[in-house]
Amino acid sequence: MGAKGTVIDPEKDFVPPNFTIKELRDCVPKHCFKRxxxxxxxxxxxxxxxxxxxxxxxxxxxxxxxxxRPVAWLAYWVGQGVVCTGLWVIAHECGHGAFSANRTVNNITGWILHSALLVPYYAWRHTHSQHHKNTNNMNRDEVFVPRTKSFRGLQGKPSTPAWQTDTIFEDSPLYHVGKVIGQSLFGWPLYLYRNASGPKYARGASHFNPQAVLFRPEQFWQIVWSDVGLLITASVLVVCGLMSSAQAVLFYYGVPYLMVNFWLVSITYLQHSNAAVPHYNDDEWSFVRGALCTIDHDYGWLLNVCLHHINDTHVAHHLFSQMPHYHAVEATRHLRRKLGKYYHFNDTNFLVALYRTMRYCQFVEDSGSILFYRNTSIAAPKSS
Structure with a gap:
């Protein structure tokens, strides 16, 4: 993928990068790492x-x-969803230790903000940390791990590289649009509840269960505290519903909560699922190679600012997760120059990108060291 998101032939032309984390850190001004x-x-x-x-x-x-009034409510839901996603991003920074150099400040602030958004702070902090340590590793990554061809039950069927696309509304477009909507609105609670899209070793595991395979025994009480935070928020919502109405809670909190889910899942899905970047098996994977499989997306100035640049500086975030978001834009400029063709950026409209990724990035082959997304389409290729 080039600077404008154009794809040539990633499977044929790809050579894994061999940067060290030190040389990438050295290309970023030191003040960018200060919290x-x-x-x-x-x-x-x-x-x-x-x-x-x-x-x-x-x-x-x-x-x-x-x-x-319906238009006004829609505007509120969209706006509040975006702003609350910004708060979610800040809480996520707390989990990384990027909010403050003080661990207690990070944990208290993150626990309060994430609990208010029905996110189990300590539980998700742990699994998200594992995702950062194992990004795009087929065996150890925590989220958006590609399904293999055999898992999809497609053995023996012809497959096409995912970057070869035909018209955007070819076969069964409503099916794929429905999948985008379903994943975007409900993928996040399903991931928390049963680890949907997670790794093989932990499918079905719950972030709410302190004894789940996701966690170590010594993390038991942290997971309990995560659940306590959710219970407090749920109790407040119930009291508000009793004092006013269930409809009021739905309109003021429920629908914006679904909008936060939409942004969260859409952003992370597009950052880690793309035809132009591979997933690695253990023999070719390294931390830097995995981090450089991340794709930055530009959503326009207003959304970039409201989302605290989580979408357009995610490469920098994966390389240096303790870097505050307010330094990430500057750091990204330096990294982009250093990385050259290994910096991945996509400026396709994010709704179009969601559809294309859901439609064409269906599975990877069962074997191989470097695996690119493929699909079952055999239509004539067209550059996306």
Missing amino acids: DTLRSFSYVFYDLCAVAALAFGAAHIYLLPEII
Whole structure:
């Protein structure tokens, strides 16, 4: 994939990178690695102000003419979903230790913010850490691990490289659109509940179970505290429903929660599933090679800012997970120059990218050291 996201022939032309983490770190200015707790809290403050402002506006939608109230609610849901995703990103930084140099500040802030968004902070922090340590490793990565051809039951059927695409609305488009919607809205709770899209060793394991195979015995009470945070949030929502109505909780919290799910799953899916980058088996995998399989996506200035650049600086984040988001844009500029063709960037409209990835990135072959996504389409190839 080039600077504009054009694909030539990744399977034929790909040569694994051999950068060391030191030479990549040395190309980034040292100040980019400094964490400023006060500055980090300023972003929490901005986001909470935006959440309050949007909720205040929603509380007055009833004053609008009835005909435009549905549009106003839709605007609230979309806006609140984006802003709360920004808070989710900050809590995620706490889990990495990127929010503050103080571990206690990280954990308290992350636990509060993630619990408020129904995310088990310590449980997800652990599995997400394993994802960072094993990115794009077929055997040890934690999320969006490709299914193999045999798992899909496609043995003996012809397959086509996923980068060879035909028209976007070829066969069964509604099926793939439905898969995109289903994964985007419900993929996150399914991942937390039963490790959907997770590795073979832990399929069906729950992030809410302190005795799940996902966790070590000494992490038992951390997982319990994660569950306590969720119970507190759920209790608050129940009380709010009793004091007002279930519809109010659904409108003010429930639908924005689904929008957060949409952004979270869509962002991470596109960052780690692409026709132009491989997954590795153990004999060819390394930490740097896995991290460089990440794809940055530009969603436009406003969304990039509201999402704290989690989408367009994810390569830097995977290489240096303790780097604060407010330094990641500058770091990405330096990394892009250093990495050259090994820096992956896609500026395709994200809805189109979601459809294409879901449609064409169906499986990988059962054997091989470096595996690219493939599909069962045998249509004439067309550059995407």
